Every structure is written in structure tokens, then in C-alpha cells.
Amino acid sequence: MEKKKFDVGLYGFTGCNGDQLTIIHSEDKLLDFFGSANIKTFSLAKSDNDDSALDIAFIEGSISNQEQAEHVKEIRERSRFLVALGNCACNGGIQAMELGREGWDHRFQQVYGDAFLDNRTPIESKPIDMFVKVDFYMTGCPIDADQFLYCYGHFLRNELPVMPDYPVCAECRWKENECLLLKGILCVGPLTNAGCGARCPSHRLPCLGCWGVVNEANVAAEFDLLKEKGFTADDIKRRFRIHTGSGIMKPLKDILGVV
């Protein structure tokens, strides 16, 4: 007997759509992807979307208004398994780089003034796990297409994939790149989750941390190391915060007393 196909939905909240686009970019496998499950919702790719119960919900983007917060909760209620797709959903993305600090109201006013859409209530952008339980995190800015398909295949078999839980420095060493920290370049590789294949250091450019903070990152050691190299606390903090959103808040608070 043929197994019933899973019902799958892909949703995009606030971000650049790069994670959904990464899936569309897996050209050779795109028709297989659509054939392997009932793709109920994929707004970027199709117009006959519906809002029925799902086996797997993939959520891209951060939550930046009350309506999105309600929507993500509603998706959670009808989804068996919920995956945060990409850095915005997992950590809040670049729009959450100031998360935990004062001043969002002022910045909002600078851009939009006093008026705003009457059917949207904006809030400071936050990762989705501040609103709903997330079953699986797939980070990256954007996600990696091969890693997505690897995970997706596991999900369809009701299995959990094994993800890298080490810093990108490991991948960088495998590529035999010269360590940029040794050259005095501000690289946040030691804090950053592997998975991208150390793309930036392989182009002789520093890691900016777009895959989020790795579990058990030794933030204090990296901080001290960079200070020894002559960078100021402001330089280091600024660089740490660009892509890491909620992921770096607690470590920074522990080290500096402020985010």
C-alpha cells in the first residue's frame, strides 16, 4: 500500500524570502520536491494555497507585527511538526540585531513617522520561538539547498536529521584556509554554526556570523582574543550582533552586562 503523502506548508514572514527562494533554486529537484508531498501552501511559488492541517510547516522570516504573531500561532496549532527556516526565523535575522536594547520605537518613528497601515500593528522583529514552540531549527542566511533537502528527506520518513553542532572553523580548516584571526582580521567564525562550508573565509573574507551562534560557543574567549588583537569592545560587539539576533543576547549580557 502506498504511504499517504505528507501535507506540507511553507510560509514567509518578515525577511528577504531567501530561504523559500533557495528551495526554488534547487532547480533539478524542485519538481521532485513538489511531487514528494502535498504542498498545501507556498505563496512565493503558487497561487492555489490553502490553510488546512499540516504534517510539516516550514516558517521563514521573523515576526514583526501582531498579525504575524497570531498567524504563526494559528499555523502552529494545525501543524504536527514546525521548522524554523533560516536565520530570521531562528534568531530574528538582521532586523533583530538591536533586540534587547532600547530605541525600537524611536527607530520605527524615524522610518515611518506617526502613521502606519491600519490593519497591521508593528512590533520589534523577533524570532518565531518567542511566539511558538519550534520543533527543528535550520539556520543560515540563507539556508543551504542541499542541507534543506537532506533534512526534508528525513522529515518525510519521520526521522530527525543530524546537524553540525560545531563552529564553522572546522569547515574552514577542512578547506585548508589560512586562519583570518591569525592575520588580525575580525572574523566571528569561532562563534558561528557550521553548515555553509566556510564560504566567506574561503574567499579570504571574514565570517560575519550569518548562520547564527553555535551551541556552546565560547563567546568570552573570542571576545578576549579579539581585544588582544586590538579591536575595541564596540567593534567586537557590533560585529557579533549583526546576524545573531536573539542568539547572542544572553552571552553578551553575561560578558558585558549589556546587550
Next chain:
Amino acid sequence: MAEIIIEPLSRVEGEGGITIRTDGQKVKEVHFDILEGTRLIETLVIGKTPEEDVSITCRICAICTISHRYAALRGLEKALGIEVPPKAQALRTLMHLGELLESNSLHVFLLALPDFVGYPNAIAMAEKYGDDVLKALALKKYANRIMAVTSGRMIHGENPTVGGFGRYPDVQNLLDIKKQSEAMLPVADRAVELLAGISIPDFFESETVFMCCEPDAKEYGLVGDRIRISTGEVIPVEQYKELTNEKFVGHSAAKHCLFRGKPYTVGAIARMNNLGERMGGHAAKLFKKQWNKRWLVNPVFNNMAQAIEMVWALEQVPKIVDTILQYKEDPEIVKPTRTSGEGVGAVEAPRGVLYHWYRIQDGLVAAANLIIPTGQSLEDIEKYLRKAVEALLSRGADDQSIRMQSEIIARAYDPCISCATHLVKIEREIK
């Protein structure tokens, strides 16, 4: 009073919708709604280094990531007194062509065509047009490869940086890209053929103004420090505020753009209308065959403009690869000659003119202003939607066909809502 709400508008990039309010035969309101969440990007780049700015602003949009990066680089490099060497310049041209091919092929084949052949999406369309969908995906894949090879990744590649590139691609990759361009030409040709067989409705036609970058050499191109307007004027990009925000200068919240109080259109159709005559090769033949005066009054021809532009871009690739390969040495990243200054960079994103203006002080971004193509076309999108709805109502059209035609018009602009969002305020009146 009746209301038709299309939300979300699917098969566009980002969260948007259309609201139409009617009273009998009269159109009360037509709004192209930008519903995407706010990110406040302009406030986030303040205090960052130029390199950090580039890494942040490219993430405004996944489809236009290279154009954002390129516009930012041009603005920042002007501010910092950097002139990049010819090899870096040529590689930037190639990465930009890759993005144009990717974006245009995605829109023409996968987002726009399903409407015209009667399918809800390209995957369903594959049942009758399987070969075309597969070839379209092959072209998209090729374009993605160009972006990956040049920028370091398909989306948000960090290789193009302030002063040049981190690393230049190896010769074999570039030669492969050159070789494959020829094989892709028939795919772009097929897009032109498919679109040529479709009749474009004319009941909303009306005149407008078109704007695009004026390339330095007198040829078709995607970059320039001046803007060509269909009125015949050519204006330096430093006057970007007058070009885009004339009605609302100084009021940062109001981001619907107008040129001298009038709506205008940017994007492939603007480039073709303003510069199409300058193309050579096979693209020039297609342009001569397909272009007609209706292109000046009907935005749905943007789909065809994008298709012909793909042919043009594929014909450019071998030439630009040869240019890159002619420089044997990989130049070092050029250092800034000053730590403070101002600069505006403009490039043609797939959807039209994209401006990045920066003021740098002591090596950090002190102020930024980004003006996005979809924001510039918004007034025109609404103008054409209104005309279409008026005409359809007078013919007694039902909601379903109003909905369908409105989506076709809005989608023809290939709106990029992620891009537009942080710049656009929509004022909606509730009655």
C-alpha cells in the same frame, strides 16, 4: 459599496495585496498594499563599517541581493574615493547579468506565464508545458551558477566587497559559464515565442514616464551615473531626490515616488523603451520584431521586455568573460583614500533603478537613503489598476475577472515587496 480584496497576492516576492473599493460603476479606491513586516534597515546600517553595510543591505531582498550589493558598493566607493580596477569592474558586470537572468527567468516562466496559459503555478503548468518548465529551470540554474561563481553563493554571496573582490573565480568556471551561454539562448528565445502568442488586453492603456540608468558607453546596459527619462532628459544620479521623491522631499515617511508630481515606471520595460534601440545581435532583431508603440502605454509588455532582455544578457556573457580573462593578475582589494564623504550609487535592479546614498564619517556609516524600484513604480501600478477596474466595471465584469486582470497587471511589474517595504508607507482611508 463593494470591496474586492486580493490578499496575499501570490507569486510575487514578499507579502502584498490589492484592495479595490467600488460604488456601483464607480471606483472609489484602488490600493496596492504592501503588507510585509517592517525591518527598519536604514536605521540599522548607521554606525556600521562600509563592509558591514554591504552585508546588511544585500539582505533586503533575496532576488535583488546582487543589485543591492552593487548599488551599495558604488555609493560607498564614491564616498570613500575608491576606484576599482577593470577586472573587478568586469566581474561585477558578470554577477549583475547573472542576477538579471535569474530574476527575469523566474518571473517570466514561473511567476507570470501561468496566468496567461491558465494554471495556478508553474508546476501545474508543467503538465502541458513540461519541456518549457524544465528548460526554464535549467536557465535559472545557469543564472544561479553565475551568481555563485562570482559572488560566492547563490544568495547573499559576500565575495563582492568594498574595493573589489575577496577572490576571483578560477578560469575554468568562467569558461564553463561562457560556453553554456550559447546553449541557454534557445530557452530565452522560447520565452519570447511563448509571450508573443499571448494577446495583451488594452483597456487600461495610458501614457506614462519611463526611467532607467544611462550607461556610460552609448549602449544597452544596467549601470550608470545618470538617469535617462523618456521625456528625453538625462539627469545625474546625485539628483536622485528630485528624480524620485519630488513631491515629498524631506518627509521620510512618504515613500510613494513621483517625478514632477507624476507617476512613472521603472524596470525592463523602461530600459527597453528608453535604450532598446541600442541593443545588437539577436536581441536587436527580437526587439525590432516585438516592440511597438503599445509598450509605451501598457505595463503588461514588461514580461516581453524581460524575455528579450534575457537574450541580450546571454549575448553579453561571452564578451564579458573574455574581458575578465584578459586581465591575468587578480588585483588586490583597493583601500579607501578617505574616511569621510558622500556618495550615491545607482544600478538597474531587475525591477528598475535602485539608489543607495551614503554619508560616511570617520569610517562609519553616518546616514543612508535607499530608494527601491518597486517603490518608484507603485504609483503607476495603482494608476493602471484603477484604469483597468474602471474599464471592467463599465463592461459589467464580475469580481473574478476584475481580480484576475488586477493580478495580471500587478504581477507584470514583478513587484518586489521585500525591497519596497521598508520604504513605503501606505495611507489607507477607511470609509
